Amino acid sequence: MSTRPSIFITLGAAAILVAGCQTPVNTTEPAQPAGQRSLIPEKRVIRDADLNRRVDIRGVNERVGPAGLLTIQVELLNHTSSRHRFSYKFEWFDAQGMELAGPAAVFVQRQIEGNEDIFITATAPNELAKDFRLKLISTD
Amino acid sequence: MKRQILPFSLAGIIIALAAGCASDEAKYVDPAGTKTLVTLDKINQQDLNQAAEAMITSLRSKFIDAGKLSGTGPNGIAVLKIERVINSTSQQWDPDLLTKKIRIDLLNTGRVATTTTFGGDAESKIGQDLAKEQQFTGKGPGVLNPDYTLTGKVIEDMDRAGNKRQKTYVFQLTLTSIRDGLAIWEDEKTITKAGTRSGAGW
Numbered sequence: 001m002s003t004r005p006s007i008f009i010t011l012g013a014a015a016i017l018v019a020g021c022q023t024p025v026n027t028t029e030p031a032q033p034a035g036q037r038s039l040i041p042e043k044r045v046i047r048d049a050d051l052n053r054r055v056d057i058r059g060v061n062e063r064v065g066p067a068g069l070l071t072i073q074v075e076l077l078n079h080t081s082s083r084h085r086f087s088y089k090f091e092w093f094d095a096q097g098m099e100l101a102g103p104a105a106v107f108v109q110r111q112i113e114g115n116e117d118i119f120i121t122a123t124a125p126n127e128l129a130k131d132f133r134l135k136l137i138s139t140d
Numbered sequence: 141m142k143r144q145i146l147p148f149s150l151a152g153i154i155i156a157l158a159a160g161c162a163s164d165e166a167k168y169v170d171p172a173g174t175k176t177l178v179t180l181d182k183i184n185q186q187d188l189n190q191a192a193e194a195m196i197t198s199l200r201s202k203f204i205d206a207g208k209l210s211g212t213g214p215n216g217i218a219v220l221k222i223e224r225v226i227n228s229t230s231q232q233w234d235p236d237l238l239t240k241k242i243r244i245d246l247l248n249t250g251r252v253a254t255t256t257t258f259g260g261d262a263e264s265k266i267g268q269d270l271a272k273e274q275q276f277t278g279k280g281p282g283v284l285n286p287d288y289t290l291t292g293k294v295i296e297d298m299d300r301a302g303n304k305r306q307k308t309y310v311f312q313l314t315l316t317s318i319r320d321g322l323a324i325w326e327d328e329k330t331i332t333k334a335g336t337r338s339g340a341g342w
């Protein structure tokens with residue numbers, strides 16, 4: 001008899017805690033966007049399935065600017081309804097596959113709200129950069 | 141007997157694994173990684189890394205790749221003078237920790253070089269003297285005038301609610317064209333840290 005109230009109290013407390021962490025985001029945008037993204041084929045290596053659910057890569061598009069620098073834009077979506085913190089880092093490689101390291105090659109902290117869709121963007125350090133790799137890591 | 145040994149072995153393995161992840165002993169950490177300290181009361185290396193990364197990304201995309209760069213240096217390279225970054229925070233730290241990363245990255249683009257011989261605050265006095273001598277004797281171009289100057293300011297703000305503290309640092313940088321005196325690139329990066337105490341790792 002005495003266990004039932006304690007179960008309800010526990011469940012109630014858990015529901016309040018979960019609701020406090022939930023941060024779903026509502027959005028609106030043109031039904032037919034004027035800009036068309038040129039999505040590129042990519043190869044993914046998923047070692048953290050939970051992170052992949054919270055920070056899912058929806059698409060990657062690229063652009064080469066007037067000065068010949070490669071710009072990469074990655075769309076990320078949080079499939080859960082709770083906020084998540086993560087870090088990312090872009091690595092750049094030349095035509096021979098050698099890494100072009102520099103002072104900007106650091107993990108950058110970001111936060112994504114529940115069900116939110118965000119973009120992360122990076123521009124190559126110089127025109128020698130032909131390839132890139134994005135690393136994502138959970139920091140929650 | 142076998143049943144008793146197994147749980148102890150498993151517990152031992154778990155403790156050893158946990159100890160490997162959470163040791164209090166001093167160790168080297170990657171300054172570009174996610175395991176550096178998060179301090180509430182001061183600007184630290186990762187704040188500077190984050191600010192520099194944001195400024196570098198902005199400079200690359202909004203200035204260099206936008207084709208706005210034009211220089212009068214050798215092979216059309218733009219000459220940059222790091223003028224002054226004002227530290228308006230309550231702490232003493234060297235603004236070179238921020239500007240050095242930016243000038244390294246600009247140099248790596250192959251389109252910008254920083255002058256170390258221009259002005260009263262020239263970093264290389266010997267280089268300045270020799271450049272002036274070469275100009276006097278007609279053996280060289282002398283001290284190159286900068287095409288751009290980099291200036292900035294770092295501002296601090298603090299808030300408190302109960303025992304929770306929030307510290308905000310605002311990094312502002314401006315690139316001014318010497319040709320017309322106009323600010324042709326500006327950006328701002330805000331870093332906010334909140335909590336009750338400092339922590340290790342992000």
